[in-house]
Amino acid sequence: MARGDGIHRTSARNARMKDADIGNAQAHNEREKSSYVNQDIVSERTPYNVRFKTPTAGYKEMFEQMRSDGVISTRGLKADAEKFGELIFDVNSAYFFNHGGYDFAKQFYTDAYKAAIKIIGGEQYILSAVMHADERNRAMSDALGQDVYHYHLHVVYIPVVEKQILWSKRCKDKSLVGTVKETIQQVSMSKKWDSKPALDENGKPILSAKGKPVLKKSYSVLQDDFFRHMREAGYDDVERGERGSSEEHLTVTQFKVEKEQARLESIEGKIDKKKQVLEKYNEKIKEQKGAVASFYEIDSIGKKSISGNISMTPKDAQFLKDLAKESLASRGQIGDLKNKVETLKRDVSVWKRKYEKLQEQTKDFVAALKRAPRKVKEFIQFMLHAEPETPEQSRSRDMPRRRSRDMEL
Numbered sequence: 001m002a003r004g005d006g007i008h009r010t011s012a013r014n015a016r017m018k019d020a021d022i023g024n025a026q027a028h029n030e031r032e033k034s035s036y037v038n039q040d041i042v043s044e045r046t047p048y049n050v051r052f053k054t055p056t057a058g059y060k061e062m063f064e065q066m067r068s069d070g071v072i073s074t075r076g077l078k079a080d081a082e083k084f085g086e087l088i089f090d091v092n093s094a095y096f097f098n099h100g101g102y103d104f105a106k107q108f109y110t111d112a113y114k115a116a117i118k119i120i121g122g123e124q125y126i127l128s129a130v131m132h133a134d135e136r137n138r139a140m141s142d143a144l145g146q147d148v149y150h151y152h153l154h155v156v157y158i159p160v161v162e163k164q165i166l167w168s169k170r171c172k173d174k175s176l177v178g179t180v181k182e183t184i185q186q187v188s189m190s191k192k193w194d195s196k197p198a199l200d201e202n203g204k205p206i207l208s209a210k211g212k213p214v215l216k217k218s219y220s221v222l223q224d225d226f227f228r229h230m231r232e233a234g235y236d237d238v239e240r241g242e243r244g245s246s247e248e249h250l251t252v253t254q255f256k257v258e259k260e261q262a263r264l265e266s267i268e269g270k271i272d273k274k275k276q277v278l279e280k281y282n283e284k285i286k287e288q289k290g291a292v293a294s295f296y297e298i299d300s301i302g303k304k305s306i307s308g309n310i311s312m313t314p315k316d317a318q319f320l321k322d323l324a325k326e327s328l329a330s331r332g333q334i335g336d337l338k339n340k341v342e343t344l345k346r347d348v349s350v351w352k353r354k355y356e357k358l359q360e361q362t363k364d365f366v367a368a369l370k371r372a373p374r375k376v377k378e379f380i381q382f383m384l385h386a387e388p389e390t391p392e393q394s395r396s397r398d399m400p401r402r403r404s405r406d407m408e409l
Contacts, residue, residue, distance in 0.1 A: 008095035012226035045134035105151035115229030159192035
């Protein structure tokens with residue numbers, strides 16, 4: 001749901017990967033290539049990337065080592081199974097820009113990494129965690145006329161669930177049958193991200209029209225968990241993300257309008273101050289009865305006339321000269337500031353039209369929500385419970401990153 005309210009929303013996505021996918025993910029995350037199709041990756045900024053967990057080897061090699069060490073179990077795992085997962089945590093670029101940029105992003109994703117450990121079930125199952133600080137947000141940079149970077153966190157992990165292995169009926173000691181033989185950490189993407197019952201405000205299961213429990217998809221649970229963790233960490237100025245949002249695009253445009261309006265107000269404030277100073281100077285000049293229109297005339301004040309008389313004391317004359325010169329200089333500055341104001345007004349008008357265009361594109365949805373909120377919400381619930389995109393559909397590692405990010409529910 002696209003909004004132009006300037007609210008910053010969290011985004012958490014889970015990519016599921018097989019052996020064939022993980023190499024490309026590793027090359028992207030660890031910046032192993034010398035060049036990238038994604039032109040928004042600025043190699044000079046790569047040293048600013050922050051590693052919360054550095055891989056000890058390649059992702060595949062680490063997986064096999066953990067299997068050999070008995071940390072994980074691949075019992076019953078198919079050859080083409082999704083062995084690897086990747087959590088990508090994100091907030092729109094304007095959020096970090098407003099909070100100072102890089103240093104704030106480092107602290108935010110330090111806390112986000114702590115959330116990732118809880119969500120995954122332990123740091124021992126994390127292969128790599130890195131905050132990218134070298135991907136330029138092209139749309140926002142162009143809008144603001146300065147480089148703005150899109151800070152986000154990649155966490156590659158092995159999906160495991162705890163499973164108890166029971167003694168079977170073939171056990172010679174019949175007293176052991178049905179009891180726990182061993183507990184393993186089974187690699188299983190489907191069980192790790194199984195759907196959960198949706199609950200109402202009172203914590204009771206939500207039932208469908210047929211009386212069956214409504215299931216909450218894993219990506220919705222992930223969004224809930226990430227948002228809750230960040231709120232608990234003290235980030236009370238973010239809201240939960242929404243699936244299918246064009247929030248980033250709207251935020252960039254609105255942000256530009258607000259910045260231009262702030263600049264306009266600043267310039268107008270300077271003009272008001274200059275006007276006040278000018279009026280003060282004019283009043284003092286009138287009091288001294290020596291108001292003049294040029295520097296030449298100002299310089300002649302206080303000089304002796306033919307009769308040898310001086311119209312005012314040298315101290316007063318010098319004071320008047322200084323005030324008059326500053327007054328004339330202020331008039332020139334006011335003229336320059338007025339020109340800047342006119343230019344900024346035109347810029348604000350352009351960005352307002354762009355912003356209004358985006359609002360026009362979303363008006364049908366807003367109108368539908370006001371007219372039939374229940375039906376719209378039912379439609380959204382239906383879409384939320386549809387099957388998510390496959391990794392092959394949603395993931396293209398080295399293609400140019402879209403700045404208008406889809407945000408999952």
